[in-house]
Amino acid sequence: MKINTNVSVIYIIAFALVYAIAVYTPLHSDDFSYSLLSLDFTNHIAHYLSWSGRFIADYTSNILLHIEDYYVRSAINSLLIVVIIYFISALPYAATGSNQVKTVFPVIFMVFWCFNPNLGQSVFWIVGSANYSLTMLFVVSFLYFLLKWKDSLNKYKTAFLLFIGILAGCSNESASVALSFFCVLIIFISLLINKKNIISICLLCSGVFVGSALLILSPGNFNRAQDVSFQQWYSWPLLTRFLYHIEERMMYPLLTFGLIIALSFIFAAAIVFRDIKRRLVSNEALYSSAFFICSLTALISLAGSPYTPPRSWTGGFYFSLMSLSFVINYLAQNKSILTRSLYSLSIASLMLLFITSYYFVY
Template sequence: MKHQISNKYIYFSVCVIFFSVIYVLNYYTPLQSDDYGYAILGYNLEAHLHHYLTWSGRIVADFISPTLLLINNKFLIAAIQTLGVLLVLLLISKFDNKAKRLYILSVISIVFFLSHPSFGQSNLWIVGSANYLWTSVLYVFVAKEVIGYVQNKKINPIAYPVSLLAGCTNENASLTLVGIIILSVLYLLIKTKKIDFKLLSILFLTIIGAIFLLATPGNESRMMDPSFAQWRSLSLIEKIDLHIFHRMPDVFKSSKLAYIIAIALIVLCLRIEKSKPITKDDGPTDLLISAVLLFASIGCSLVMVFSPAFPDRAKTPSFIFCIMSIAYSLNFLRYEILNNYIIKTLYFIIFITFIAESISVISSYHSINLQNSMRIKLIAKSNNEKETLIPEFYFKPMPSSTYKFDTWTNFDAMSKYYNKKNIVAYGTIFDYSVIDDNNYKIHDSSDMQTKNGLKGIYIYSEKYLLNTVFLFELTHQERLSVQPNQRFFFHVTDITGNYHNFDFDPNYTYVNDRVFLYAKLDNIPLWFIKSVSFGSFDSTSPAKRYSQLHFTL
């Protein structure tokens, strides 16, 4: 008993760490992509009707988005967004066995972070979360209530109105939910030889919501977009082939950890517990439900076969149903099995992996937050007489691209949001947040080919501090003083005395009308560097040097 209590504190600590990470990431996430457009859209019913008729039937998400965007307090919106993740995971982990709830919550939380197919777009981007996180709260609630009713004849009356909203969440989730409810109706029909009108009512309301979602003229209008012309030209067989053999493998690849765990747990249940899928009361066991939810997860992606596009964020409902499958399998297994040494070791491994990945992701989003502050300053300083230039966001390397938010931006809406004439973004190749903190090095002599041609040297680390990036800021006069066949030499001596050559061609890049040279040192951490030699030379005659300086770190 004492051992079980100590484990409870461990699982609670894991959950606290997880939700703290979610909060920090939400706090660091700036407005982006469609956020500006939906903030302007607000609650204008005429604009929403036009949006419904010409673009999307996601009525629920389209009203959640402006509601969230009304909140200007970063601390508050981060807390609300974190609450959304908490709600969906609490719903999934809610079982009668209270002793297991915390354990299940801790497991699915880690898997949620490590295996989500579009973590950044679905949970951190506000409009993305309205479409995929907050809507998942609705359809998970209804699915859990329906499953609970089939198992023990108990249902929350709130499930009836919520089922109408759940049917209008997003395309593949609503169809999958309808499928789950139909299976439940048929199961009870076979079991009791009569139709259950409670479930039938929920099915009817869910279908009405799905009709509102799917029957909008906006879906057809969007499908006729020129970017989908190639897909429309495919035959039925070709569309099926594209989806089954090209898109579906990506579904499993993007969430491979979740699917591996889901399948492994079902196999473990079958081999160790060796129980029948039906209880003595002819109710479905958690094992049977787990298997059905895993198939529902796959079916949730299969129904996208007739969609012209299948972005990573659209895989979120499939992932959520897979997480539900994992939860039911864990609830089915006896505590003694879950407390097995091998299971505990695997738990520890994925937790350590979560910690490592979360540190990297937080570091990247911290830089994004600082970059956004620079962008906001540039926008505020703009005189609005001409276009406002801002750098695009630069993501430092992260363990997976799934942690990135949507990098596309509606600049027309952004310009209107900030009341500027025309905001335009340009690409960058480094984390420019470091150039605004006065944390730079200046050599004793900043002369290069021109007097004081070197303004400063900025250094930062990335990729778990394994890589080091050097930024050499030059004056515009130095930039224009290019010599024939000019290259830059960049020689590093490490703390063991070894010499490394990183010579490079001129790669001038600009941020806020400032000129930089960029040099990246892979697998050489900053602490390992003792001294650096930098300058320019004639590539046809390496001994001929145009400029040179040496400094120690």
């Protein structure tokens, strides 16, 4: 996809808006302890075996923390956030060929800012950003190239996606579960619609499954679960934990970005019903619905976690943005006067909310 000069201004503005906050955010919390971990590979292996399965996130945060120039570190972190949002906005282009990125990107950026379950800890805190946002770069890039190449795979593209898939699977627990679920859907869809590249698709999706297993089944995660502070949680029956998660803990993401989930569902359903009348299934309906389900999968998967700080819901939030990107892409092309009027009114309201939010954050 070519990015012309006029469109690149949008990305520069987005970068400047993130950087203006990031550069004033000091190191805090785990930033100090992880900066002491060093870049020694053996230290990170020991950390993986004893405490955390998030090897990719931990190593990424360590690399950023070892950049001594704070302005450069903040710039890199801000740039990667913008790149993630770009890939999310470009997913409809990869799947449908409809180039509405210049329209989708500003909306996704504002929604990302206004409805993020914990903007500070998932973007401006270096360790938090590495754990809950920067690892999503592997996830969204894997999804982008998978959707773009799935009908034209060769050995080089498959090898690249296999490698990225392993890294994406190692992202964070909720995102890896949702991504694995999406891979199962892709394999199933390929079996039904186009078996031409089914072996390659199964192979590259296996990278996600391997990465997810390395993350979730890591010795460090099992050691961490033995911590005395988690024993009360694990003493509850499995069904009790699940019901508590659904009835109590999931209220936070539903109140924070439930509107985005609801809008994605409503418009995805509208696209599906349109396709039913036409007796066809469009990529817009297919993928907006798939990412909507993945978002719920990511949120529900946290039932296995003994605690869910606000930042932990970020994985589900990102998948809801992916679903929303297809909805916005569809609305941007809709010719109905009523639809365009409602869409314009919604964007105007979102802009007002964004300006207010940014003012108070800054």
